[in-house]
Amino acid sequence: MLDQLSIKNLVVVEELSVEFQDRMTVITGETGAGKSIIVQALNLVSGGRSDASLVRQGKDKAEIIAMFQLGNNSGLLSFLESCDLEDGEECILRRVIGSDGRSRAYVNGSSVSLSTLREVGTKLIDMHGQNEHQLLLRNNQHRILLDDFAESQDLCEEINNIVHDYLRVKNEIALLQNTNEQTLAQKELLIYQLNELIESELEQGELDSIEKNFKVSNNASMLIEKIADVLESLEHESGANELLIRAESIISQASELDSNLESVSSLFSSAQVQVQEGIYDLRDYLSKVSEGKVNIAELEKRISHLHSLGRKHNCQIPELFQVQKDIQSSLAELDSSSDKVEELTTKMHQLELNYKKNAKALTKHRQQSSKTLSKKVTDVMQNLGMPGSEVVFSLNTTNEPIRLNGQEEVVINVKTNIGQDLRPLNKVASGGELSRISLALSVVTNKSELAPSIVFDEVDVGISGSVAEVVGRLLRKLSTRYQVLCVTHLAQVAAQGHEHMKVIKSQNEDATYTQMTVLNKEQRTDEVARILGGIKVSDKARLAAEEMIKESA
Secondary structure (H helix, E strand, O other): OEEEEEEEEEOOEEEEEEEOOOOEEEEEEOOOOOHHHHHHHHHHHOOOOOOHHHEOOOOOEEEEEEEEEOOOOHHHHHHHHHOOOOEOEEEEEEEEEEOOOOEEEEEOOEEEOHHHHHHHHHHHEEEEOOOOEOOOOOHHHHHHHHHHHHOOHHHHHHHHHHHHHHHHHHHHHHHHHHHHHHOHHHHHHHHHHHHHHHHOOOOHHHHHHHHHHHHHHHOHHHHHHHHHHHHHHHHOOOOHHHHHHHHHHHHHHHHOOOHHHHHHHHHHHHHHHHHHHHHHHHHHHHHHHHHHHHOHHHHHHHHHHHHHHHHHOOOOHHHHHHHHHHHHHHHHHHHHHHHHHHHHHHHHHHHHHHHHHHHHHHHHHHHHHHHHHHHHHHHHHHOOOOOOOEEEEEEEEOOOOOOOOOOEEEEEEEEOOOOOOOEEHHHOOOHHHHHHHHHHHHHHOOOOOOOOEEEEEOOOOOOOHHHHHHHHHHHHHHOOOOEEEEEOOOHHHHOOOOEEEEEEEEEOOOOEEEEEEEOOHHHHHHHHHHHHHOOOOOHHHHHHHHHHHHHHO
């Protein structure tokens, strides 16, 4: 609820600070005293449009601060937390308007955008004025009112969850299908490349050694010649092998005479063994090279083919086998994406069935509740000086197969006189009629999503007598659930308030000033009597005022 409002340098208000109570507060004053300034200040601090002309003449800026107690307003508390604007159970809105027309907005001391201020403001205070019905002029609010009255918000939320899941799955399918179309040519190319690699019968061992083998085979003649020369020099009767055998034999015999030669004998023996093993290995190598020389043509053809494949895939010959594996993996992924599309399509169809089932149930529930709500609001309007008026909550079926909040739009249609056609609420011309319709809706929809504080700016325009008393009683009844602030010019409405404030305008040679004061019991009686009888208050008017106030208590 609104706890305190402070205004500085706003039009005729130089400085004003007012504390509000819960229940119903009425605000009265002479015509032109500045009652609308209070409403305008609340509109500005909750995100309404500003203008440099609102700044008091001669001042640099105007400032409005509104302090609210949040209580159990869990929705707003969650929103403030999500924006990192929370400050316990208190919310302070501040609006500064410069003489240059620029404005700044704050929530709990943090600078915010005007849209954020407006979003917070509409969750705290609902303005009902001659030309301002912030929530009820929005078609979405019509649905909220009906669903809340019908207690079908949970079903509506369940439908919205289905819609969100449906849209997510639909987008995934579209993305996969688009990807599949784009990669169809790629898939054909991959299949061709894979088949070419498979036909090449690749083996990693061959790929790792083929270039080395080709180099050897290509130089086989030179290698054979050189190896043959080495073998001949090693195995000749005067070659290294024979010399080592002879030397080892002589040293071995000598070591029998001098044991110090045994280590030398061992070295010559080891050297001879290693030379002999080298000879064996060279002979084996020579045999293999000689055999490979015969297959040089086939080997050259094979390596040429592999080089060609390497150029196609931009890789070296040893990497070709890994390329084949990668292509196989890519094709498997493309095939799995097709399976994924089928899986998601099945899921989407199931969501469609769930949506239709729940939407049908919601439509039936709304149809039943709309009749009851329409009748109740219409009955209240008959007592508000609008005989022959009617309110109908219409369900307009849409062409969208799946949409948020069900299959229909909820629109409040109204006729204000007998013989007229029903028209959408936002097409109703008279501000006074719109105010009373708004009041009737607010009273009947006792579980509505209205903000905790509601401002009615001269909701009683165009009525008088017994109808005015009915309006006052309805506002008082509404204040059992919400904090109600009502600017009025009717005594019957003013007498119904739990607290009465009066706006007073004063002037001097330099400027005009507006103040607002809380009236005590005697002052309140005088003010109600003034509204009844004019500037000169008679004893009869005072007695009538006392009686009206007493009856409202």
